Amino acid sequence: MPETEQGANERRGRNETQEERADRMWTELIQEVRVAQMGVQILFGFLLTVVFTPTYARLSDMDQTIYLVTVVLGACATGALIGPVSLHRLVSGRRIKAQAVQWASRLTLLGLLLLLATTSCSLLLILRVATHDDFVPYLVAGVVGWYLLCWFGLPMWARYRHTTR
Template identity: 35%
Template sequence: MTSTPPPPDAPQPSPAMPPGWENPAVRADRRLVEMLQELRVLQTGVQIVFAFLLGIAFTPRFTELTDDQQDIYIATLLLTVVAAAVLATPVALHRGLYHHPAKTRIVTVSTRIAQIGLVLLASALTGAVLLVLDVVLGTAVAVPIACVIALTFTGLWFVLPWSVRRAATHDQD
């Protein structure tokens, strides 16, 4: 991913400026802009999953789903809606608190909210995979595969960043 340029009103780096030239306000602006761009990508994925789930309910075969499959469907649909709301919250915060002096706090809160949104999105995607595989292959095959999917999300989206952050912290010591 490429780095986002600083806001137009931010001081521009020059060769004379040392690394880490950003003041806290400029750094917070940059981080918020980067996060909002990342969330824009995630929001598209959530919308695609939501559209897929909405379409399922209007297919003739939907009435053939078992009660358990309909429960998975409803839980997945609701997880997707809540993920969309949570992942859009940093945007709402940014709009609602535009030019607010506590930009660093806004970034911190938005980061936590985005992490919650990732958990919800991973759960929704896992639920969608579980539903489709349950219908196509049966529960005995679907559940273990969905568990592997959930573990994959956990590893890539949470454990990997944590371990990279931890290693970087140890490298600085």
């Protein structure tokens, strides 16, 4: 194959219909959501038990507030990350899979942001209780920066760097 034809074929990407693309994207999205769902469900389950421990009553008002905010964020993250499953079930067979993939993708991204907030608040609470040191907010900010880099920065850089325009 001449160089120009080969280059043209490589740029076109997959040879799939809109329905095939939606099916592939849905499968990929659900695999991604499974990973995030597992993490948020374990974290949320753990958070729900904390209020029933004797230590909870000894937390300062500020730490109890952080805990409550964390639990609400965890509940919201769980809802957003389970949302794509419900969305798929309710619109299945309605011939709107491409739109469902878009909405499920948005819910997943929202769920990841809420999971980031939940994890950050959990870390803040644990480190405040464990150390009582002034460096805790800086440590948490560093971890949040790391999550932002791993979850969003590197993927966005790769998207920018390797996407054909």
